[in-house]
Structures are given as structure tokens and as C-alpha cells.
Amino acid sequence: xxxxxxxxxxxxxxxxxxxxxxxxxxxxxxxxxxxxxxxxxxxxxxxxxxxxxxxxxxxxxxxxxxxxxxxxxxxxxxxxxxxxxxxxxxxxxxxxxxxxxxxxxxxxxxxxxxxxxxxxxxxxxxxxxxxxxxxxxxxxxxxxxxxxxxxxxxxxxxxxxxxxxxxxxxxxxxxxxxxxxxxxxxxxxxxxxxxxxxxxxxxxxxxxxxxxxxxxxxxxxxxxxxxxxxxxxxxxxxxxxxx
Amino acid sequence: xxxxxxxxxxxxxxxxxxxxxxxxxxxxxxxxxxxxxxxxxxxxxxxxxxxxxxxxxxxxxxxxxxxxxxxxxxxxxxxxxxxxxxxxxxxxxxxxxxxxxxxxxxxxxxxxxxxxxxxxxxxxxxxxxxxxxxxxxxxxxxxxxxxxxxxxxxxxxxxxxxxxxxxxxxxxxxxxxxxxxxxxxxxxxxxxxxxxxxxxxxxxxxxxxxxxxxxxxxxxxxxxxxxxxxxxxxxxxxxxxxxxxxxxxxxxxxxxxxxxxxxxxxxxxxxxxxxxxxxxxxxxxxxxxxxxxxxxxxxxxxxxxxxxxxxxxxxxxxxxxxxxxxxxxxxxxxxxxxxxxxxxxxxxxxxxxxx
Numbered sequence: 001x002x003x004x005x006x007x008x009x010x011x012x013x014x015x016x017x018x019x020x021x022x023x024x025x026x027x028x029x030x031x032x033x034x035x036x037x038x039x040x041x042x043x044x045x046x047x048x049x050x051x052x053x054x055x056x057x058x059x060x061x062x063x064x065x066x067x068x069x070x071x072x073x074x075x076x077x078x079x080x081x082x083x084x085x086x087x088x089x090x091x092x093x094x095x096x097x098x099x100x101x102x103x104x105x106x107x108x109x110x111x112x113x114x115x116x117x118x119x120x121x122x123x124x125x126x127x128x129x130x131x132x133x134x135x136x137x138x139x140x141x142x143x144x145x146x147x148x149x150x151x152x153x154x155x156x157x158x159x160x161x162x163x164x165x166x167x168x169x170x171x172x173x174x175x176x177x178x179x180x181x182x183x184x185x186x187x188x189x190x191x192x193x194x195x196x197x198x199x200x201x202x203x204x205x206x207x208x209x210x211x212x213x214x215x216x217x218x219x220x221x222x223x224x225x226x227x228x229x230x231x232x233x234x235x236x237x238x239x240x241x242x243x
Numbered sequence: 244x245x246x247x248x249x250x251x252x253x254x255x256x257x258x259x260x261x262x263x264x265x266x267x268x269x270x271x272x273x274x275x276x277x278x279x280x281x282x283x284x285x286x287x288x289x290x291x292x293x294x295x296x297x298x299x300x301x302x303x304x305x306x307x308x309x310x311x312x313x314x315x316x317x318x319x320x321x322x323x324x325x326x327x328x329x330x331x332x333x334x335x336x337x338x339x340x341x342x343x344x345x346x347x348x349x350x351x352x353x354x355x356x357x358x359x360x361x362x363x364x365x366x367x368x369x370x371x372x373x374x375x376x377x378x379x380x381x382x383x384x385x386x387x388x389x390x391x392x393x394x395x396x397x398x399x400x401x402x403x404x405x406x407x408x409x410x411x412x413x414x415x416x417x418x419x420x421x422x423x424x425x426x427x428x429x430x431x432x433x434x435x436x437x438x439x440x441x442x443x444x445x446x447x448x449x450x451x452x453x454x455x456x457x458x459x460x461x462x463x464x465x466x467x468x469x470x471x472x473x474x475x476x477x478x479x480x481x482x483x484x485x486x487x488x489x490x491x492x493x494x495x496x497x498x499x500x501x502x503x504x505x506x507x508x509x510x511x512x513x514x515x516x517x518x519x520x521x522x523x524x525x526x527x528x529x530x531x532x533x534x535x536x537x538x539x540x541x542x543x544x545x546x547x548x549x550x551x552x553x554x555x556x557x558x559x560x561x562x563x564x565x566x567x568x569x570x571x572x573x574x575x576x577x578x579x580x581x582x583x584x585x586x587x588x589x590x591x592x593x594x595x596x597x598x
Contacts (some may be wrong), residue, residue: 039442040441040442040443040444041441041443042441043311043439043440043441045307046451052453055447055449055451058447059442059447060441060442060447061439061440061441061442061447061448061449062439062447062449062450062451063306063307063310063439063449063450063451064449064450064451064452064453065303065306065333066303066306066329066330066333069299069300069303069306069330072295072299072300072301072303072304072306072307073303073304073306073307073310074307075267075293075300075304075307076265076267076303076304076305076306076307076308076309076310076311076315077307077308077310077311077439078307079265079291079293079304079308080264080265080291080307080308080311080312080313080315081311081312081440081441084311084440084441085441101296101297101299101300102296102299102300102303104296105295105296105300109293
């Protein structure tokens with residue numbers, strides 16, 4: 001079997017750090033788009049954060065949005081072009097801090113879009129500040145003594161939060177820190193796109209991902225952090241499935 | 244046939260006639276009739292209406308709708324327009340067309356719900372971050388609001404730039420008979436070669452506003468935007484002049500204030516005072532030519548506006564401060580009466596005689 005580049009991925013040199021999970025998630029999304037044959041009718045929305053350069057990697061139409069606003073931009077795109085496939089690709093700061101309002105309301109309206117949420121528990125592009133999903137006790141450049149329960153509050157759990165909304169169709173939390181997890185992540189992403197193709201409404205896949213650079217860890221230690229720390233706080237699994 | 248409509252409804256119907264097929268907004272007084280009207284009218288013509296969770300979301304929905312190729316619109320009033328500034332900066336940077344209406348109310352802060360013109364600076368000088376320009380239109384009557392709203396979509400598409408309709412609470416709330424004339428474009432409408440609708444049969448397109456490399460790419464990008472703004476400035480200048488040829492005193496006002504001032508100017512003429520008026524219709528680009536011309540012959544100017552003095556700065560710039568410019572205005576929901584304006588005109592004319 002040949003291991004080839006998906007048509008939806010452009011041939012380019014990565015700007016992501018060694019051990020970063022974005023490259024894996026990019027590939028999974030691209031593979032699914034290829035497999036479903038939707039590249040020529042897909043529009044992606046790029047976030048602010050490490051994935052802002054989404055258009056350097058994806059061989060489909062892309063719009064780069066203001067920080068946290070991809071769900072609103074996707075709403076505008078999808079309402080005007082209901083037969084096109086619209087996905088957002090967002091990090092934790094984008095989706096769960098500055099864009100929390102847009103995320104919740106877009107989900108609750110049941111907008112027929114697909115949200116890919118990459119949770120790496122840290123602000124990557126700005127250099128390692130505390131994210132809404134930073135773990136308790138996790139040290140960052142803005143929580144140098146570790147995130148505290150009484151000061152910063154506990155990490156925001158997006159799948160659990162959105163699961164309470166009746167307008168949401170599908171929520172699953174996956175990871176890309178092991179081969180087995182990555183295969184499951186691909187299945188979840190596929191389902192989130194199929195739901196949209198079938199007009200079933202809002203789907204979000206949360207992907208626990210590695211940021212060894214800003215965690216100040218080696219790539220292997222980054223994988224261990226997801227497997228041994230993040231998964232405890234953010235349990236993997238299906239949080240909602242009305243599809 | 245003329246029909247009686249409120250200003251907010253007139254604006255909506257003009258948008259529908261001009262082919263606007265996406266509206267997103269959030270309730271705020273005094274423009275609530277806009278989302279209310281759009282919520283039933285937009286689906287009736289096959290368009291989409293979304294009551295957004297915030298003005299921030301609404302303007303970002305326009306970012307997407309415009310990128311998808313639709314004629315689209317949002318409206319709000321002063322505090323809500325402040326929230327939209329982030330999106331306005333991005334849309335302007337991405338050169339996407341859209342129409343935004345501000346039915347101004349008293350400020351700063353939550354202010355009040357009386358009409359105001361205190362968002363002039365925000366509208367014509369910026370408001371969001373970065374060097375950008377909006378085309379700003381200041382309608383004075385409901386028939387003009389109808390026409391200018393339709394034109395706004397044309398200017399937006401022609402120049403690939405957001406157009407702001409700078410109205411106020413009176414204009415939005417008052418009712419007036421309006422002839423709902425059919426839409427006809429007033430400028431060339433270029434093919435929308437930027438639309439993101441899937442890359443079938445073409446290369447993928449990108450809409451972005453981030454320019455990191457090479458280092459001077461954003462400088463170049465700014466130069467292109469400035470060249471466009473220069474082009475708009477040289478091509479678009481709308482204004483109304485009333486009896487300026489022999490006028491010794493020129494009243495300058497825009498929007499609803501100009502409508503009130505017009506009565507005072509007529510009264511002054513009936514009383515033998517040589518008074519004229521210049522009413523800018525495009526607030527950006529500011530129509531400098533009639534002011535420069537008037538500054539050669541008129542002795543003095545009077546600016547009337549419903550703010551503490553914002554529009555007056557552009558009048559002073561346009562006249563290069565060659566003549567004295569006096570001011571009648573207050574912020575916070577103060578309205579001028581024709582009598583108060585006439586009194587000010589009379590005082591200024593008497594002073595001229597005494598001088």
C-alpha cells in the first residue's frame with residue numbers, strides 16, 4: 001500500500017513545531033475530505049492562532065477569520081451557500097475563550113457545519129500563555145505557579161458544556177497521541193463531515209493534541225502528557241449523538 | 244404609488260429591492276424595526292435572516308455571507324456599532340462588500356435612545372484598528388434613505404468596500420410617504436471574482452488579512468488600499484447646495500439636522516438675509532469642493548450638528564479655516580429647532596452688519 005499525500009493537502013514545508021499535533025489533524029481532515037469527494041465544494045475557516053496559516057496547507061477555499069469568530073463567519077457562508085460544506089478549524093483560545101459566545105450560539109442554532117476543535121491546553125502562537133483548557137496546576141507563562149482552582153478556575157470542558165444544548169447533533173472527544181486514538185479521531189472527523197452532508201446539523205470533534213514546545217517538553221513527553229494528564233481531565237468518548 | 248413607512252422599514256425595503264439576501268443583526272433601540280422587518284421579509288424573498296447573539300457575531304456573519312457572494316447587510320445603533328468595529332476592520336482589510344446602518348443614539352456609554360450624530364468621527368475617521376476607510380452616506384429624508392440604501396449596495400460592490408449608512412433615531416423612527424421605485428444600479432458592478440463557493444473548475448481561493456512575510460508585504464497591501472481610497476475620493480462626492488451663490492453666511496449640516504436647518508435657511512431668505520446651505524450627502528469622501536468654492540465668496544459659516552462638534556472639523560478642513568466657522572450643537576440627544584437655528588443665523592448676520 002502506498003502512503004500518499006491527500007489531494008486536499010498542498011505540498012508545502014510545515015511551519016508547525018516538532019511533535020505538534022496540528023499536522024496529524026490537518027492530514028485527517030484532508031483525508032476525510034478526499035474520501036468523501038467534497039474538496040471542490042468545501043470552504044474552510046481559519047482561526048487566529050497556530051492554525052491561522054490553514055490556507056498554506058489546504059487545497060480548498062479558505063477564509064481567515066478574526067479571533068474566535070469562525071463560527072459566525074461559517075454561519076454566514078453556510079446560510080448563503082447551504083449546499084456547500086463548511087468547516088471551522090479552531091484552537092482552544094479561539095473556540096473556548098474569545099469565541100465562546102459564537103461557539104455556543106452557533107452550536108445551539110444547530111448550524112449545519114463541522115467544527116474541528118484542537119485542544120492543546122495552551123496558547124501556542126503567542127508563546128505559551130494559559131488557555132481556557134489549561135489543566136489545574138499546569139504552569140504557563142501567565143500562570144507561572146500553575147493554574148489554580150480559586151484564582152483561574154478549572155479548565156473549560158467544551159464537549160461537556162455543549163452536550164447540554166438541545167440544538168447540537170454530534171460531539172466527540174478524541175486524541176492524536178497514539179495510533180489507535182488517531183484512527184478513532186479519523187472516524188469521528190469523518191462522521192462530523194458526513195452529518196453535514198446529510199443535513200443533520202452541528203457537529204464538533206474535540207481533538208486532544210500535543211504542544212511540546214510550549215509545554216517545555218520533548219515530543220515524546222508531549223505524547224505522554226496527553227495520555228497521562230489531559231485524558232484524565234478530558235475523557236475521550238462520544239458526548240452527544242443525535243445523528 | 245407612495246406608501247407610508249417608518250425610516251427603518253424604508254431602509255429594509257430598499258435593501259431587499261437592491262437584492263440584499265442576507266441580514267444579521269441584534270436588537271437595539273432605535274433600530275428594532277430593522278431586524279423585525281427583515282425577519283419576515285428576508286425569508287419571503289428567499290434570503291437568510293439570522294438574529295445574532297451579538298453585534299460582533301452579526302458583523303462576522305456578514306464577513307462570511309459577503310465572502311459567499313451575497314449582498315448582505317447589518318444594522319444597529321451607536322453602542323452596537325462600537326461592537327462591530329472589529330469586524331468592520333477585517334471586512335475592509337479583506338475588501339469585501341457589505342452595507343452597515345447606524346441609527347445613531349445619544350452617547351457616550353449606554354447613553355440614551357434619543358437621536359444623535361455623535362458617531363460621526365467613528366464613522367468617517369475610523370473606529371476599528373488600522374488605516375481604512377468606509378464610504379459613509381448621510382440621508383436626510385426617507386425618500387433619500389430609500390435611494391441611498393439601494394445605492395449603498397452598488398458602491399459596496401463597485402469599490403469592494405463596506406458602506407455605512409449614517410442615520411439617526413429620528414430618521415429611523417419617523418414615518419413619511421415613500422415611492423418604492425424599482426432598483427437600478429448606479430455604477431458598474433464588477434464580477435465577484437473573490438467569492439468562496441468551492442473550488443470546482445478553478446484554483447482554491449483564499450480570503451485573508453494577515454500579511455507577515457515578506458516584511459513589507461503589509462506596507463504594499465496598505466498602499467493598494469490607499470490607492471483605492473484615493474480613487475473613491477476622486478470619484479464619489481454627493482452634496483446638496485441651497486442658494487450658496489450670493490450667500491454671505493453658509494449653514495453646513497448633514498442628515499436630519501440639515502432637514503431642520505433647511506427651514507431656518509428659508510426663513511432667513513424670507514427675512515432678506517443672504518444665507519445658503521451646503522449639505523454633504525457623502526460624509527466620506529467629504530465633498531470639499533462646494534466648501535472651498537463657498538469659502539471664496541461667503542463671509543462666514545455656521546455648522547449645526549447633534550453632537551459636541553465633530554462634523555465641524557471637516558468643514559474647517561474643507562474651508563482651510565479661511566473663514567470663521569461658528570457652531571450650534573450639543574451631544575446627548577439634543578435636537579435643534581428651526582427657530583434656534585434661525586436665531587443663531589440672525590445673530591451672526593447682525594454681527595456681520597455691525598462689523
